[in-house]
Amino acid sequence: MGQPDHSLAALRPLNEGELVEWEEAYVAVEAYLGALRIRNRLLVAELVRGILWRASARHAQEPGVSVRSLAMDETLKEIAEWTKQVLAEPLQQGRLAARGRLALLLTDMPGQWQSVFLTPEPWPPAFVEAMRKSYLSAGPQFAALTMTPRPLELNAIGSGAAQWWETMDRRPVVRKMFFFFLIVLIVAGLWFIFGPDIKLPR
């Protein structure tokens, strides 16, 4: 963690291009802290300064890596490490980092504990307790019941219709023939009803 008494003198002197690079890194880290809803400008400035100090130290070792990338790497790493310490949990594939971020939210870090964020131990016990309780529960233990569909038992009419229906589904020719027959039947019926000789003897 960057300490307040560390000066950024190690960065200097910077040429114009380097200044732009560090400016971009500053903006990225500041935006990320903004994304974490840390609103106090003084805190944000202090945190950014500390993170950039660490990034500058790494930049000396890794000159090929962009400053912004180093700064954001430091930011994410620092938050993850700090969360790990607060939660007293090991990191697993970065998932804890995600859950840690979530714990910060659930603890209402942006509202109540901004001043504690990324500070070294000791932390207020209430904060630590709240963080540790804030693991997200995605669901309770499974309690399985079986739901197996029972076959539909149709009576004689239903079974006959089902057999015929499935046959039509399997054989489109049969279906076409059936519909053709049905249409003929309807036309014949209509002709019988509406055709000539409309009066029935009383």
Add this chain to the structure above:
Amino acid sequence: MDSPSPHADSGPPTGAKPYTSLFTAGVRRTIFFGLVFTINLVAGIWLFDLYDRLGLHKAHGLILGLFLLLNGLLTLGTMHAFIGVWDFIRGRRRAICITDLAKSQTGPLTQKHVVVMPVYNEDIVKVCGRVEAIYRSIEAAGQLDAFDFYILSDTTDLNCWVEEEVAWTNMCRRLDGFGKIYYRRRRKNENRKAGNIGDFVRNWGGHYEAMVVLDADSLMDGGDIVKLARTMELYPRLGILQTPPKLIRGGSVFTRMQQFAMRLYGPLFIRGLNYWQLNSGSYWGHNAIIRVRPFSEFCELPALPGREPFGGRILSHDFVEAALMVREGWEVWLAWDIVGTYEEAPPTLVDHLKRDRRWCQGNLQHMWLVFARKFPLPSRVHLFMGIMAYLGSPLWFLFLLFGTYVAWDRHKSGLSDLPVVSRFVEWLDKLATWVSQWPSLQPVSTELRHLRDLALKMAPNDQALILMGLVVVMLFLPKILALIGAVLHGPTRRSFGGAIPLILGVFMEMVLSMFMAPAIMIAHTFMILGMVMGASVSWGNQTRETDGTGWGEAVSVHGPAFIAGVAWTALALWIGPSFALWMSPILIGMLLSIPMSVLTSRVRYGQALKSKKLFSIPEEISPPEIMTLADQAQAAVDAALTAKAPGREGVIAAVVDPYVNGVHVSLLDASDPDEDHAELAEKMLKEGAAALKKDELANILYHGPSVLAMHRAVWSRPFDALHSSWGKAVESYRIRTEPDAV
């Protein structure tokens, strides 16, 4: 008529006696269906006699058959209201009510229950508002410990998915509901809502005695939920307890009219329904409590013979689930006295018809189940009523078509309508003679002869008018009775805004619904024709709010009704003015279907009516506490955690926002990084989320390591190495997020 005896191994606990005796149920059902049958028979004889006097036509056989079926349905509906009125008059104490068991019961619930809310691409903020209200209401009833809550998502829109996760997290934060309110999204939404509930039962059902099943637009009072749960606990034979939800929050004229009608007339029909169905009731898919174990054991839906639309997966599951439950000896009741149960309706006629398309297919599939073995008769009646709710439309259409043909044919042939001696008169004469054999029945015989003399003088037009009068009475009298009851009862009258708004509202509702009915009839007819042609329905989400139907959409939906109306009107006028007059309610409805659909969809007209207290309902004039709670609920909205901020909505937020990313990844199963996902992630970073196919995007959003890696990448890489959407999203955080900003 009653359900079979419960089996010792699979039915409800042995020893628990049915809530109503077989004898009582038998008497009530005989009275109810006896009345329906008798009225229908009399009307059928009357119509046959009329045709007979006019001269029988071959088409009359068809018309008479259709009339018996359609009038039977009308009589069935009307008798529900009449019997309901009678049940009301007899009073609360003499009515059969299963939840009376829970009356004056206090103390904590002894079993664990669950409230489940299935969602499908809904406005999750409103859904969570309803969940929060129910949560708080149960908490106020002092029974929160006995309940868990599940939001069961089948959402297919990936942005909605992320919004759901965020809204749920915010709600849990506010209510301190982690470990009490759960969220689950299904990766594949097989078998729609029934599959969603089934999946829940399979995975978590074992924790709970009973589940309160809601719809995304459902709202229920906590006290009433507790009462339902208590009834479940007290009556071990109870499988399903359905409540009668009321429509609320109507904005457009159409919805307001619907909610007014349902609120005013509904209780009569509900009481009438309970009169005969008793322990063999039905389930309407939501706002009901279901015992989980028998549901899991018996209610997994079987596949129907053949393919959709008529076969395959059952689209409308609720009636079938109730029938399966009753078949196994479990009782299904309607809790008609539960008042704190609400839902919302589609806002326009077009949306109503879209929903009907789904229900139509689902209900017509039930034809198979009418022929299922072991289903008790009441269950078959429910299934049949559901089928006829849609099949009735093409039958009405045919009835009117045949009637028109006969009128046209008579007009063409030049036959007069001269009365001849009625067979009815002959029958009356014979009956009077037969009755006169018994001296004690002489007065009856005299009355019959008097009736015969009246009938002898009757012209066919009078006879037709009497029949028409009977139909009109059956259509409108339940409404008039409900109106009279409401006007005479002070508290009810005031709750609807007073006598004048009530009377005007009923009048407007009758006129509007009469003119809308033909458009619905034509639309249903086309739906069924489409199904016959093999078109199956897809699962669309329900529109719950809109500013109204556009004219173009109305023309496309109601165009067939309008064209049919023009042609039919021309034909009717050609046949004769009196026939056109007889047909006018239908023809005017068809001709006005387009403007009617558009104008009734407008919220501003609905608000104008509201300002005059027209179509007002008690829940609008004096909102119940649960509605106020839902209005106040803001649990799902928080500036500190949002997936709706401009430039970083939904999927973008899941990658960029540290908290949304945290929520999303935390809800995923643990998985290892792999190359396939890495490639997709890289593509998404470079070309944007839109470059991925939907299944690819879903795939990567389900992969925790990829979502984490993308989070790191969008914050670390130079903007020119990323798609512009990521840069914009990152940049958006440079604007300070104020605590109250949303």
